[in-house]
Amino acid sequence: MPTVVLILFYLLFPVVAIYLAKHNSLGNKLGAVVICYIVGIIIGNIGVLPSGIAAVQNPLMLVTISLALPLMFFSIDVRRWTRLAGKSLLSFFIQVVAILLVAGGGFFIFRGWVGKETWKLSGMFVGLYTGGTVNLGAIATALRTNQTLYLAAHTSDVIISSIYLLFLITIGQRVLLYFLPPFQPVDKEAENVEMNFDSYTGIFEKQTFTKLMGAVGLAILIFIAGGLSFLVFNEDTAFVVAILTIATLGILCSFVPAIRNIRMTYQAGNYCILIFCLVVSSMADFNRLVSTAPIMIAYVSFTILACLLLHVIVARMFKIDTDTVIITSVAGICSPPLVPMVASALRNKEIVLSGVITGIIGWVIGTYLGITMAYILRELAF
Numbered sequence: 001m002p003t004v005v006l007i008l009f010y011l012l013f014p015v016v017a018i019y020l021a022k023h024n025s026l027g028n029k030l031g032a033v034v035i036c037y038i039v040g041i042i043i044g045n046i047g048v049l050p051s052g053i054a055a056v057q058n059p060l061m062l063v064t065i066s067l068a069l070p071l072m073f074f075s076i077d078v079r080r081w082t083r084l085a086g087k088s089l090l091s092f093f094i095q096v097v098a099i100l101l102v103a104g105g106g107f108f109i110f111r112g113w114v115g116k117e118t119w120k121l122s123g124m125f126v127g128l129y130t131g132g133t134v135n136l137g138a139i140a141t142a143l144r145t146n147q148t149l150y151l152a153a154h155t156s157d158v159i160i161s162s163i164y165l166l167f168l169i170t171i172g173q174r175v176l177l178y179f180l181p182p183f184q185p186v187d188k189e190a191e192n193v194e195m196n197f198d199s200y201t202g203i204f205e206k207q208t209f210t211k212l213m214g215a216v217g218l219a220i221l222i223f224i225a226g227g228l229s230f231l232v233f234n235e236d237t238a239f240v241v242a243i244l245t246i247a248t249l250g251i252l253c254s255f256v257p258a259i260r261n262i263r264m265t266y267q268a269g270n271y272c273i274l275i276f277c278l279v280v281s282s283m284a285d286f287n288r289l290v291s292t293a294p295i296m297i298a299y300v301s302f303t304i305l306a307c308l309l310l311h312v313i314v315a316r317m318f319k320i321d322t323d324t325v326i327i328t329s330v331a332g333i334c335s336p337p338l339v340p341m342v343a344s345a346l347r348n349k350e351i352v353l354s355g356v357i358t359g360i361i362g363w364v365i366g367t368y369l370g371i372t373m374a375y376i377l378r379e380l381a382f
Helices: 003-023 025-030 032-045 054-073 078-083 086-114 118-131 133-143 147-176 206-231 235-253 265-282 286-317 322-333 336-345 349-381
Strands: none
Touching: 003 025, 003 032, 003 054, 003 265, 025 032, 032 147, 032 265, 032 286, 054 133, 054 206, 054 235, 054 265, 054 349, 086 118, 086 286, 086 322, 086 349, 118 133, 118 147, 118 286, 118 322, 118 349, 133 147, 133 235, 133 265, 133 349, 147 265, 147 286, 147 322, 147 336, 206 235, 206 265, 235 349, 286 322, 322 336, 322 349, 336 349
């Protein structure tokens, strides 16, 4: 496959993945991310990639994750955090502390099976289970994690977190009510929240597209600013500094109303994530992925289950209600776009705002916490 054709494939196939996820029953069940992973693994392991393609893949990975971070952060409204109920913030804080403790414990339990990059995985899990895939990709890029190990971790997470989500929207509420008090509704009408995280409808309307291109241009400038770290630091340090600089500048830009109110910046960032997933999966060795999968599934299962148990135990001490624990757990473990679906399953629209905004807090802090945890564990172990 010619290099130019491959680059176009990487850039344009996510459109197909999004279409299939919207208009095909099987594609809808898999989701655009999983479709990109499957297709990436296939093209990466059937011998169609030209030799030396890593010289294209590595920069493309760095560029897409670096553009995704600020684009997704532009839409954050920090002022809305102050309107959250105290117990929602407390519940999410418990979730964050739980994943920090579990990730630390999991490192010492699984490092004998996973190997020398376990410290990176622990940091990646902290980012993943406070803010989702964007943090996972950012931390993996910053720490220069092996692509097959990254894919094994993310694939295992897709499987186990799907099972976890199914548990929560079916019998989870009834089970947790044995340990936690029920939700007490308030009198006021719950605030409206933008729920169409995965909708690209109207993105090419002139007014929307023009402003969005301005946001993309700003994201490119932020990427360049982050890239200046390579002029100052050695390569390993520069990757970490670049990612943290890009994330910080993206958050700071969200304080500017004219930037924050640009429509579709989240969707544009998510499109970059799909390209990132496609590129990473095409670099993975399928044979190694299969051999790594069992222990990685065990690692992810331990992390999610132990995190939930700690969350429930501490929430019980503070008398936090069942629905709040569930929605803040979903915000951390599964990411904000799934909050409205779970709230609907629980028949409780009042918790949507708490879930979405605590999940956004996770987006903001996850990369910082994950990288910090990774380096702490590296120092403790080595």
